[in-house]
Structures are given as C-alpha cells and as structure tokens.
Amino acid sequence: MFSKNFQRKYALTDQGVKNVKKGAFWTVIVNLVVMGGMSILYLLMYGLMGTFTDDQPLPNAALLLGLVVVFLILSFVTHLQQYYATYGLVYNEVRSTRLSLAERLRKLPLGYFGKRDLADLTETIMGDVNRMEHVWSHVLGYLYGAYLSTAIIAVCLLVYDWRLAIACLWGVPVAFGLLFGTRRISARTSERTKKAAIRVSDGIQEALENVREIRATNQEERYLAGLNQKIDDHEKVTIQGELGTGIFVNAASVIMRLGVATTILVGAGLILSGQIDFMLLFLFLLVITRVYAPFDQSLALIAEMFVSQVSADRMNEIYDTPTAEGAEVFQPKGYDIEFDHVGFAYDKKKVLDGVSFTAREGEVTALVGPSGSGKSTCARLAARLWDVTEGSIKVGGVDISTVDPEALLTDYSMVFQDVVLFDDTVMENIRLGKRGATDDEVRAAAEAANCGEFICRLPQGYDTPIGENGAKLSGGERQRISIARALLKNAPIVLLDEATASLDVENETKVQGALSRLLAGKTVLVIAHRMRTVAGADHIVVLENGRVAEQGTPAELMECGGLYRRMVELQSESARWQLG
Numbered sequence: 001m002f003s004k005n006f007q008r009k010y011a012l013t014d015q016g017v018k019n020v021k022k023g024a025f026w027t028v029i030v031n032l033v034v035m036g037g038m039s040i041l042y043l044l045m046y047g048l049m050g051t052f053t054d055d056q057p058l059p060n061a062a063l064l065l066g067l068v069v070v071f072l073i074l075s076f077v078t079h080l081q082q083y084y085a086t087y088g089l090v091y092n093e094v095r096s097t098r099l100s101l102a103e104r105l106r107k108l109p110l111g112y113f114g115k116r117d118l119a120d121l122t123e124t125i126m127g128d129v130n131r132m133e134h135v136w137s138h139v140l141g142y143l144y145g146a147y148l149s150t151a152i153i154a155v156c157l158l159v160y161d162w163r164l165a166i167a168c169l170w171g172v173p174v175a176f177g178l179l180f181g182t183r184r185i186s187a188r189t190s191e192r193t194k195k196a197a198i199r200v201s202d203g204i205q206e207a208l209e210n211v212r213e214i215r216a217t218n219q220e221e222r223y224l225a226g227l228n229q230k231i232d233d234h235e236k237v238t239i240q241g242e243l244g245t246g247i248f249v250n251a252a253s254v255i256m257r258l259g260v261a262t263t264i265l266v267g268a269g270l271i272l273s274g275q276i277d278f279m280l281l282f283l284f285l286l287v288i289t290r291v292y293a294p295f296d297q298s299l300a301l302i303a304e305m306f307v308s309q310v311s312a313d314r315m316n317e318i319y320d321t322p323t324a325e326g327a328e329v330f331q332p333k334g335y336d337i338e339f340d341h342v343g344f345a346y347d348k349k350k351v352l353d354g355v356s357f358t359a360r361e362g363e364v365t366a367l368v369g370p371s372g373s374g375k376s377t378c379a380r381l382a383a384r385l386w387d388v389t390e391g392s393i394k395v396g397g398v399d400i401s402t403v404d405p406e407a408l409l410t411d412y413s414m415v416f417q418d419v420v421l422f423d424d425t426v427m428e429n430i431r432l433g434k435r436g437a438t439d440d441e442v443r444a445a446a447e448a449a450n451c452g453e454f455i456c457r458l459p460q461g462y463d464t465p466i467g468e469n470g471a472k473l474s475g476g477e478r479q480r481i482s483i484a485r486a487l488l489k490n491a492p493i494v495l496l497d498e499a500t501a502s503l504d505v506e507n508e509t510k511v512q513g514a515l516s517r518l519l520a521g522k523t524v525l526v527i528a529h530r531m532r533t534v535a536g537a538d539h540i541v542v543l544e545n546g547r548v549a550e551q552g553t554p555a556e557l558m559e560c561g562g563l564y565r566r567m568v569e570l571q572s573e574s575a576r577w578q579l580g
C-alpha cells in the first residue's frame with residue numbers, strides 16, 4: 001500500500017521503487033559507516049585525554065591505524081554502491097518512463113490530444129521526466145536514507161543522554177515541518193511556472209508553424225511582442241518561485257543549525273553541574289555535524305521534491321487516461337461497416353446524433369453534407385480513432401469498440417485531408433503503408449498513384465529526404481504519396497477524406513484511375529465536397545447538423561429533391577461562375 005502510494009506520488013515504475021529502496025539502503029549504510037569513522041576519532045580523543053589527565057598509556061597506534069584503513073575501504077565501497085544505486089540506476093528509469101509514456105500516448109484515443117497540445121505533451125515527456133529524474137537520483141534515496149539513519153542515530157543518542165539528544169536534534173523536525181508546511185505554496189508557484197513555460201513553448205511552436213501566415217499578414221511585430229510578453233511572464237514567475245523556495249529552504253537550514261548552539265548551551269550547563277563530562281559533549285558535537293550533513297544536502301532538494309509533484313501529476317494524468325483497448329484478433333465476417341444510432345460529442349459538444357447507415361463491402365458509400373455536418377467525424381469513428389459515445393459501429397458484425405485499434409487498423413487504408421509525412425525519404429514514407437514491402441512494390445504503388453513523375457524530378461529520386469512533415473513537397477504531391485501508401489497497403493476497407501482535393505484537373509484524372517484500382521471490391525467510405533466526385537457512388541449518406549438527412553443511390557436522392565439535390569444544383573451553378 002505504502003509502496004503503491006509512493007510509486008504514484010513520484011511517478012515511478014516498479015523497478016524505480018526498487019531502485020529508490022536500494023538507494024535509501026546504501027545511504028543508511030554510508031551514514032552509519034561515516035558515524036563509525038567518527039567513533040574512531042572519538043576513541044582516539046578519549047585515549048589521548050586519558051593519557052593527559054589520568055597518565056594512562058598512549059592509545060594503541062597500530063589498532064587505530066588498522067581501524068582507519070578499514071574505515072577508508074568501507075567508506076569507498078559503500079559510497080560507490082550508493083552512487084550507483086542513486087545515480088547509475090536512474091538512467092534506466094528515465095528511459096523506461098519516457099518509453100512507457102510514449103507507448104501510453106500511442107494508445108490514447110485521439111480525443112485526448114485535443115485536451116493537451118503538442119508543446120504540453122512534449123514538455124511532459126522531456127521536461128517533466130527530466131525534473132523527476134533529478135528527484136529520483138538526487139532526492140529520494142538520499143532523503144529516505146537520511147530519515148532512517150537519523151532515526152537509528154537518534155535512538156543511540158537518546159540512550160546515551162536524552163537531554164543532549166533533544167538539544168541536538170530538535171531542529172530537524174522543526175526545519176522539515178517548516179518546509180512541509182509551505183509545500184503548497186511551492187507547488188502552486190511551480191504550477192504557475194510550468195504553465196508559463198508551456199505558454200512560451202506554445203508561442204514559439206505556433207510562430208514556427210505559422211511563419212508563412214504571420215509574414216503574409218504583416219503580423220511579425222505584433223506576434224513578437226506577444227511572444228516577448230510570454231517570455232517576460234515566464235521569467236517573472238520563475239524568479240518569484242526561486243525566491244520563495246530560497247527563503248523557506250534557507251530558513252529551514254538556519255533553524256536546523258541552531259541545534260549546534262543549543263547542544264553547546266545544554267552541554268555546558270550539564271558539565272558545570274557535573275552531570276556529564278566534556279568527552280560526552282565532544283561526542284555529541286562530532287555526531288551533530290554528521291546528522292545535519294545529509295539533511296543539509298536534502299533540504300534544498302526537498303523543495304524540489306514538492307515542486308516535482310506538479311510534474312508527477314502531469315505524468316500520472318497520462319497514465320490514468322483510459323486507453324482504447326480491445327481484442328488483439330480481428331476476424332470479421334466480411335467488411336460491411338454498420339453505423340447503428342451513433343452519437344458522438346467532442347468534449348461536451350454533440351456533433352453526431354442517431355446516425356445509422358451501412359457501407360457495404362464492394363460498394364462506394366459517400367458521405368456528403370454541408371461543412372461541419374460531421375462527415376470527417378464519421379470517418380474517424382469508423383476507424384476507431386475516437387470511440388462513439390452512443391450506439392455502435394460494427395465491421396463484419398464485430399463491434400469495433402471491442403477490437404484493439406492497432407489490430408483493427410491493419411484492415412484499413414486511409415487517405416485523409418491532413419496528410420502526415422515523416423522527415424525521411426520518399427521511399428520510406430510510402431513504405432509505411434506496408435511494413436517490409438520491397439523497393440519494387442513501393443515503386444509500383446508510387447507509379448499507380450501518379451507519383452513517379454515528380455519523384456524522378458527530386459534530386460535523389462526515391463531516396464530524397466522530404467523534410468519535416470513533407471515540407472519540401474507541394475500539397476498535391478503530399479496527397480499522392482499518401483494515396484501510394486494506401487495502394488501499397490491494399491486493405492479491405494478504404495477511407496477517403498477529400499482524397500483528391502489538392503490535385504489539379506490533369507493529376508486528378510490520373511489519380512482517379514489509380515483510386516478505382518485501389519477501390520475495386522473493397523468497402524469504401526468517401527467524403528467529398530464536390531458532387532461530381534460522388535456521383536458514381538453506390539450509396540450516398542447526406543448529413544446535416546450531425547444527423548442523417550437522407551440516404552440512397554444518387555438517382556434516388558436526385559429524385560426526392562432534398563438536400564443532396566440542392567447541393568448538386570448549387571455546385572453546378574458555382575461551376576459556371578467566372579471571375580469578373
């Protein structure tokens with residue numbers, strides 16, 4: 001129970017908890033070994049005092065020297081173990097944590113990414129994990145080890161002389177009490193600093209992504225002023241936070257050190273009243289320096305531990321969000337996609353309500369409707385990129401919410417409006433469609449999607465890197481690459497969202513040819529704004545305000561004179577529209 005709470009509090013993996021225990025164990029050993037060293041010093045002083053005051057023989061030098069050598073060796077070995085347990089093991093922990101966060105993000109429904117943007121999530125995987133790394137390596141093992149070793153030493157001191165023990169140790173709980181009492185303030189400032197840092201990253205990311213629009217609209221100065229303001233705010237809250245933490249940490253450190261003064265005062269009183277001898281006070285003064293040392297180190301870090309709570313919470317939030325799980329085997333009976341009274345809301349905004357239709361295998365089903373009517377949402381739900389909030393979607397009779405998204409998507413090819421490309425070569429970007437596809441298969445798919453011609457013009461042909469998200473390609477070229485990917489994958493279900501929107505007329509005709517090869521015999525769900533693109537569809541579903549307004553073959557819909565017919569007529573009119 002303690003272990004689970006502890007693990008969650010510091011966002012540790014199972015192995016991380018074991019590492020902290022190891023670190024604490026070695027810290028206790030190190031502190032006790034150092035105390036052992038103090039004891040040698042004490043014995044030496046005790047022997048010498050005996051020689052001076054009571055004419056006793058000099059302490060045995062060979063024995064003391066032997067003890068010093070044993071102490072040095074023990075000290076070296078235990079420090080090494082402590083170093084490895086606290087610093088060495090933490091790098092594995094950082095690696096495992098980043099991987100497990102990334103793995104978790106990979107499985108989260110897309111809706112989650114609307115709540116936390118890219119800069120925010122990157123900050124968690126990089127910044128928050130970095131901060132926790134410091135806590136895992138510099139704080140936890142040392143601090144918990146210091147608690148334990150101090151408890152052991154405190155018991156010994158209390159047995160020796162409880163009055164001096166209290167005079168010596170009272171500052172420790174008071175100093176920690178002060179820090180614990182103010183941890184909410186530290187956590188609040190840390191949260192403010194984090195938010196300010198994310199606003200700066202967001203601002204920079206936005207500026208880089210939209211540099212073209214910012215220049216085109218002459219907004220550079222205004223934009224930079226906004227960014228400067230965010231950077232200034234970040235600086236201000238960071239300084240405030242550091243100052244606040246500094247005040248509490250230094251106050252705690254001073255309070256703890258007051259223990260030296262009280263030990264001397266109480267000790268002097270006890271010596272004067274003849275209750276203890278000077279050597280006992282000397283022993284306590286020796287011990288006190290060692291008791292404070294590990295805490296002194298931890299006091300500054302304990303403040304870091306409090307502010308790290310914000311980072312741990314942000315990491316836990318990712319771990320706590322339910323992932324889209326399901327059976328790893330997907331064996332549908334055929335590939336009909338059946339929407340049954342599907343409702344869906346982004347956050348609280350309902351965008352689909354009671355949507356029912358079936359996209360049959362071997363047919364092209366087109367989704368049409370005014371902008372914002374929910375067409376893209378339907379396509380995303382059909383691939384379980386989001387989960388429906390009402391009703392169900394079945395593929396070949398299997399409810400897709402019971403299937404692992406990864407297993408499900410092996411049967412889908414998708415060509416969406418927003419094509420995602422990677423900073424890799426053209427060849428590898430197309431090969432993503434089918435893991436392990438040969439170069440020849442990739443080339444054949446590229447030719448079929450009418451990519452061959454522009455790829456030949458690239459400086460290194462198929463081996464040309466295309467830049468971040470395909471920045472070196474035109475919109476039409478990017479879209480053709482994504483069609484080539486789909487052709488290569490050759491999955492039984494094809495989702496097309498405005499697949500040919502960025503193509504010129506000549507290219508569009510060529511790609512339409514490639515698409516008809518891709519679509520033959522498959523379950524096809526097409527979203528298209530242009531009515532002529534869907535005129536050849538087998539079934540049309542017309543959406544309006546998230547509901548099915550009408551559905552049927554193109555001819556049936558033209559006949560009944562509803563929204564579809566109005567849209568067709570409107571588009572024919574606009575096709576005749578000319579500039580001037």
Ligand SMILES: Nc1ncnc2c1ncn2[C@@H]1O[C@H](COP(=O)(O)OP(=O)(O)OP(=O)(O)O)[C@@H](O)[C@H]1O
Binds near residue numbers: 370371372377
């Ligand atoms: N990620 C999102 N978060 C919140 N709301 C969204 C999101 N995506 C879409 N919406 C909203 O859901 C509604 C349906 O959007 P959707 O993209 O499905 O419509 P669409 O018919 O495909 O539109 P278009 O033809 O313009 O692409 C719209 O009101 C849109 O603002």
